[in-house]
Amino acid sequence: MVVAGIDIGAITTKVVLMNEQKIESYVVIKSRVGINQNARECFEQVLQNSGYQRKEVTSIVATGYGRINVPFAHKCITEITCHAKGAYWLNPAVRTIIDIGGQDSKVISISESGQVIDFMMNDKCAAGTGRFLEVMAQALEVALEDLGDLSLQSKKKVHISSMCTVFAESEVISLIADGYRKEDIIRGLHEAITNRIYSMVVRLPITDVIALTGGVAKNRGIILSFKKKIKKKLYLPPEPQIVGAIGAALLAHDLAK
């Protein structure tokens, strides 16, 4: 049975195509304004890559903030449930998921059978999200993808006190003007994000194993910062950005059964 999961995030759109619970193909593209069009393009691309026809896909589940705007999906399910499903499928030892997406970050607690027990999400500001790092990368004039490696070269800790994206941007600019090294500032930013998310993590039971998902989980500086802070086994999926879409595809499979 061929199924698809579509995760419409604030920054990226992800589609995963599965056949009998095996990933056939996946695509990650930048999200643009027209959610429906975006989803269609991404879906077409994944079909092209896998060689399947549209009619062969029996069930589609949409997730992510744009989920309600995908008319060709059979069902919408929240990213909380989808991330839980995806992470548990990838590693059944996972009991906590920290997902840091473009627009929000969430901590999900799951049971031994993989069901969501509880979850926490950031409040409505961008602190502790991918968007926060994007803005900071612009202020520092470095590529977003380079933030992780640069922070690993840090020699000195710089404390970032503002978590408001606008204020933190000004703080970063002031630190640059004061002669602080970019590498140290970036490390400070990563630690600020980690601390912010950690305050949500401790509201739920902290268990082994914790999965780190979402685009920000590709940042090696963030991974290191979390490892130091949480002191628990971290599970890093091979492609952390598509965990929600995998979960959506698995749920599409359950739906079609």
Add this chain to the structure above:
Amino acid sequence: MGNIINSDLKDRIIISLAQSSFTYKLIRKVGSYYFRKSDSSFLFWLNFYTRQLEIAYQQKKPVVWASIFTPSELLYALDLIPLYPEMISASVASLNLADYFIETAESNFYSPDLCSFYRVASGMSLKNCLPRPDMVISTSLLCDGSVKFFQNVSRYYGCDYYLIDPPYERNQGSRKYLVNELKKLVQWVSKRTNEQFSSIKLRKALELANQSTLLIKKINQIREKVPAPLSGWNALAYQLYMYFASLGSRDGLNFYELLAREVKNNAIQDKGVVERECIRILWLHQLRPYYPNIIWQIMLDYKAVIAFEEINQVFWLEYDLTQPFSGLADKILANPGAGSLSRRISSIENLIKKYKIDGVIHFNQRGCRQSCGGASMIKDYLKAKGIPMFILDGDGIDKRNYSEGQTRTRLEAFFEILSQNR
């Protein structure tokens, strides 16, 4: 310049409309036509609410601005026209008009951190869109923001303010102290109205309140039935208004007679609020968002219903008409939200059992610090008992603190958890 003229004109129109009897008559006329298919209890409320505002503008009797936890029974016994600014703010928000008054308040140095119910009421005062109070009475019960707000109101209008400040513990000493405070309040009002206090009127008001309370108890008992015969979403709106503003009045009794009939009829016909009801929710905290929002629609999508809400409990005893002040004092002290959090938790547990609750939603209204502060502890307690609880951060009035997408994701995820548990 053009903007100034426009904004002056807008102000003048709004003030004229707010102060004109014609407006309230028109609302009643249009409302009763527009909502002709609605429940008769709703139409009764609309009539009651607009009449109260209209009478307050006519100032035939002294107008008192009171906080919602001030016992209305006593205000009716004292022959005052009570106005509850918090609830007026809620109705303004439901008409999507709160922004205008919030802007007014904030541009006059009211902090955005102040509870939005009070920001709207302050903005309405500043725009002269509320009937002037002759006196102000509030309690510090549950709501910590109310004390400063009502004190400020009294200063703004140049009228006197009486604060009922109940003790933390519910014991004999507290009761004695509060009885004394209530008796002092009666003298305080009499001095300002030049009217002799009538113990007959007090007994009458308490008798009416007893009759209404009996009906509320009956309604609450019928509400234990599955499917839920009454919408908790409405119970948090106009029914809540009557719960705070009508006890002790003939109108209150008439309202609850109507409501009891409606609920009973629904129960007899097995008519639920939601078709094929799947999820029963207990709504914690006394408020909900009053501006247009998607919460109710999401509940309908998941076949979820607010089976009961914490605020509509009857936690006080029938008034002993021979000891009226003692009964009133005990009503204030018996509020499960007051005192130790364990009292509130025990009442919540009781409601969960009684109303066969699947999950609990605690609406964290930003301005209600005393309630939000305990939400996590309640959640931890219920979690240990295996009852899922979701804390919905939000604002009852200020829609700038509402994000549709985030509310949808959080609520849907909670309903997904509840659905998987079934």
